[in-house]
Amino acid sequence: MAEQFSQQTNSLLGLQKEMPLPFSTIISRKDINAEIAASKEETEKMDFSTLYGMAIDQEWIVPTLHNNSFRLTNAPEKPLSEKELTPEVAKQLTKGLLDQRAIEDVLKMARTSGVNLAMKLADNYRNIQRNNETFASYGLEGAAAVGLAAMTDPAEIAAITTLTAGITAATGGIGTVPTAVAGGTVQTVRGLKKAYSVSRALKTGFAVGALEAASVESIRAKFRYDVDGGDVMLAALIGGSVGGGLNAATMTFAKRAKIKNLARRNAAGDELTADELRFLEENDGDALTERMIDEAEARDDFEEPEARGDFDEEAERTVQQRGKFKELRAKNSSFVRAKKSDNKYTRLAADIQGLNSTGNVDGSAVRFSASERKTNIEMSFRTQFDRVMNVARKEWRNETGGKVQEFNVLVSRAVRGIDENPHPAVRQVADYVQESHNKLAKMAVDANVAGFYSDTFRDMPNYLPRLFNYDKIDSLRTKLGRTNDAPFQELVEKAIRQGQPQLLANVRRVLEASATRSVTDADVDNFIKRMAKGYTRTILRNDLPKGHAGRGVEFNIEDLQRIMSDEGFSQTDIDGIIDTLTRTTTVKAHKRARPRVVLDESATIEVEIDGEIQVLRFTDLLEEDIENLNSAYIFQMSGAIGLAKNGVNTNDAGSSMETLLRKMDDEYDRLGTDAAIREKEIQAVKFMYDGITGRLGFDDGIPTTTRNSLRRMREFGFATYMGMSGMSALMEISNAVLEYSIPVLLRNTPRLGGLIRKARNGQLEDGLMRELEVISGLGGDVISGKTTRSTRYEGILADSPYKGDYNKWDEGLGQLREKTALLSGLSTVTAGLRRLSMLNYATTWARSMRQGKLPFSEIKMEQLGISTKRINGQPSMADRIQSQIREKSTFRNQNTLLSLNVAEWSDKEAAEIFQLSVFREATQNVQEVNIGSVSPFMRSEVGKTFFQFLSFTLASVEQQTMRLGVRFAKGDAATVSKIMLGAVFMGYMMYTARVNLNAAGRSDREDYLEERFSDLNLAKGIFQQIGAASIFQYIMELTTGAMAGNTNAITPPALSLITNGFSTAANLFEGEMTEREWRQFTRLIPLSSLYGVRQILNGLAQEAARFTD
DSSP states (O other), X not given: OHHHHHHHHHHHTTOOTTOSXXXXXXXXXXXXXXXXXXXXXXXXXXXXXXXHHHHHHHHSHHHHXXXXXXXXXXXXXXXXXXXXXXXXXXXXXXXXXXXXXXHHHHHHHHHHHOHHHHHHHHHHHHHHHHHHHHHHHTHHHHHHHHHHHHHTOHHHHHHHHHHHHHHHHHHSSOSSOOHHHHOSOHHHHHHTTTOOSHHHHHHHOGGGGOSHHHHHHHHHHHHOTTOOHHHHHHHHHHGXXXXXXXXXXXXXXXXXHHHHHHHHHHHHTOOOOHHHHHHHHHTSHHHXXXXXXXXXXXXXXXXOTTOTTOHHHHHHTOOOBSSSOHHHHHTTOHHHHHHTOSOHHHHHHHHHHSOOSSOBTTOOOOOOOHHHHHHHHHHHHHHHHHHHHHHHHHHHHHHHOOOHHHHHHHHHHHHHTSOSSXXXXXXXXXXXXXXXXHHHHHHHHHHTBTTOOTTTTTTOTTOOOOOBOHHHHHHHHHHHOTTOOHHHHHHHHHHHHHHOTTHHHHHHHHHHHTOSSOOOHHHHHHHHHHHHHHHHHHHHOOOOOTTOOSSOBOOOHHHHHHHHHHTTOOHHHHHHHHHHHHTSOOOOOOTTTSOOOOOOTTOEEEEEETTEEEEEEGGGGBOOOHHHHHHHHHHHHHHHHHHHHTTSSBSSTTOSHHHHHHHHHHHHHHHTOOHXXXXXXXXXXXXXXXXXXXXXXXXXXXXXXXXXXXXXXXXXXXXXXXXXXXXXXXXXXXXXXHTSXXXXXHHHGGGHHHHHHHHTTTOOOOHHHHHHHHHHOOSOTTTSOHHHHHOGGGTOSOSSSOOOSOOHHHHHHHHHHHHHHHHTTHHHHHHHHXXXXXXXXXXXXXXXXXXXXXXXXXXXXXXXXXXXXXXXXXXXXXXXXXHHHHHHOEEETTTEEEEOOGGGOSOHHHHHHHHHHHHHHHHHHTTOOOGGGSOHHHHSHHHHHHTTTHHHHHXXXXXXIIHHHHHHHTTOHHHHHHHHHHHHHHHHHHHHHHHHHHHTTOTTHHHHHHHHXXXXXXXXXXXXXXXXXXXXXXHHHHHHHHHHXXXXXXXXXXXXXXXXXXXXXXXXXXXXXXXXXXHXXXXXXXXXXXXXXXXXXXXXXXXXXXXXX
């Protein structure tokens, strides 16, 4: 708006838009001031008292208000229309005014309040202009008069003295600025970063520095064209010295006077010394604002009393976790490590981020962690995307015969707006992606995620993460020449120019802001080329953070600033470039809300490759697989929302994880905590945070090639060893069934077969089940992508939003994983059992509502995160949930629950708590490993590879063994005993079935069965199948194995593959192999452990051994 008004003003005055100021530059301001000074010498020279009187009239607040009383008391007249405000009228009104802002103010007054008030304002501004010229002409004497007047304003002294006393009385000295004084949030400050005009400064809320110094200065700014947002921020920043008393305040006035004097001299054309120029540069409006923001954020000066950003009150309420053996458990669980801390802030960080499976010692309801919220959101959005994607892609492939990758690229281009008329199936997915991304963005706004506001994506209707694909870029650089950056720079420049129609005008404005001469078209063009060069270098540089994969790399504004600095740009130019390229000011925010370079992603140029002219597209530099891009967006957004929901990284001041870590450090210092304990607890907190935000995938320093190799070993190991994982998943039926009452089981268990069958195609006819799947994000394992389909037993959903440097071999291994999970029954059994668990859970709530009692025991309700305590006669959360079920749910025959209608609940907090409890119940009964249930090593690349399936067992210590153990000890022994007895029975059934399947086709079948069904092996086999007891079986294997001299218990799948491979190769070389050695060889074949395949391979091994005898 300010820019448009400025252009209108210049147009009225008949000026070309590229002229920075409406006066001739043939005669310099220095020459004009010299003439004024000369004329002064010809007349009677003013003495100091006269100059001081002039300065008082201009600087003091009361005279300022008096001189501008016409603006406060006179009623507005008829404003001038654009037709009436001709260039001639405008020139007459502004005659003699030299400052652009003064001219704009006068013309604005004419447009809004009429000619008479505009003329009075112009007279007032001309008087200020004459006074400033007079002060400048008298040199040091004039500066001293202004400085003394500024330091002796009674109104300002009174305000500052009063404020000093108030702050000192309230705080014992000025530490951080209390909210009553600050009156705003850091976001308000950030909004002032580029408040060049006083109107913007006032509108955005200069109260962020609302010490009285800033308030007084803002009054001057309201009525004087030569006081702007920078002066307000200056007063706010150095006005903070009031805490030191009146002497410090006096020094503040002196510094402000010096700055103003230097600014006037500089504007007048006087030559300043190097020290004076540096002083002025360091204290200009922008520099002061930036410094103020940095210092305010570092101190958390602007916290609001009720803001979620205040961790102190929450930390005071934190308590220890239930359960014994904390020291031992802490070695395995990052959550336990942090939760058992004596540091209240560390305990708070644990509660915020990780799953508390056992409960709190004070009996309070367990908090829903950011990691759970993240997984809940992520699973829900991924499942819904895959539903739409699978149907549409199948339709497109049947019609066109195209490949999966082609379809994925077409969808991404449709979302970006590059393809405006895509195939209907492509458009269907593109529309869904845009709709779901908008929904996630709204969730981020509602959760107060840092940087997200209602208009965050207003100017980006075709938003899609811009991830650079370095495999593609590297291939292009090989074709175009490794050192030939020119084509890339040309492409980037064209994309920027096409994406910003106002680029020339914007760049000119940036240059004119600091120009000492007229800005030419060549200057503008050169500046744009330099911008493009800096952005191109940011794309092409290969010094990415360690661990970045070849695909899916997204640099941020900080990276661009660093490259610009390396290119030799000044900080002022860098700021201008960033603001121009992004069309916004940079703020601290989540990366999905940060400004990014505005450009046209459909830009193309022609290049010569191998003697042929080819088209180079900007999208040739980008990741275009919509599955990768969508997963990246969902991953990052779900983590950000989960954290913000728990008060971390929000728009509120003092809510950042850095703030919480700093408070942890301060508390450790106060407690005198041992350095080793401190380091381990901080590591646990950071580990959970990195898992939620996706940093685990990048920050371990593992080279990309090594990372890829380890991942491929895991892929191969899964496809080779997990062929019977569906049987292991069936073991969790005891949790999903025996947790609930007999009437509930009689009603729902017969539906289990149908739930599992329908899980294969992802279709659900049951309305209640559809609703539960939507609110929980669970039950869609079969139709979800490779990651959600096959990593539950490896203990992760994903460690990073990007799948990495994938080639055709990787795609093949991914498909093997997918087939293994599907054919083994892992996907379908997991989906079916979770659906049954959710169905039983909802039915139990409905039944308890009718009976007027709690659905579960007190300890289970605590672990579920639902309070049963009624405080001061107010209903508990359990009461509120039952009330909503009573009012909103739909039943058949007043008995069978058909729908909960959670979306219609009027108590939104109860609805959210219930939805999250559904998710927690299902992912505890049918275990989903939580980031807090394992240690950092188990999530490292080495740990994931060499202990591939052990994370699930180790996580079960918290999520099964300790959870059920605490329930048993706290009054829920009957239910826990029922679950464990059912698990023993299921363990016997599964072990028996597994042994008999493995025995089929073996020549030593009878001996094998006798050995496997010995009392000791039978007991071990049953225990191994039970999640809550599997850790004990592992410990027993580890102990007895060490005593017997074998390492079977700790031999990881990846290492087994290697050792078996070498052993087989040696046997083949020798030319003789036994049946056992042939079986060992067949175990190296992917899918060899599947039902039926293992039996066939056993028979082939038997025949091969006979053949080689």
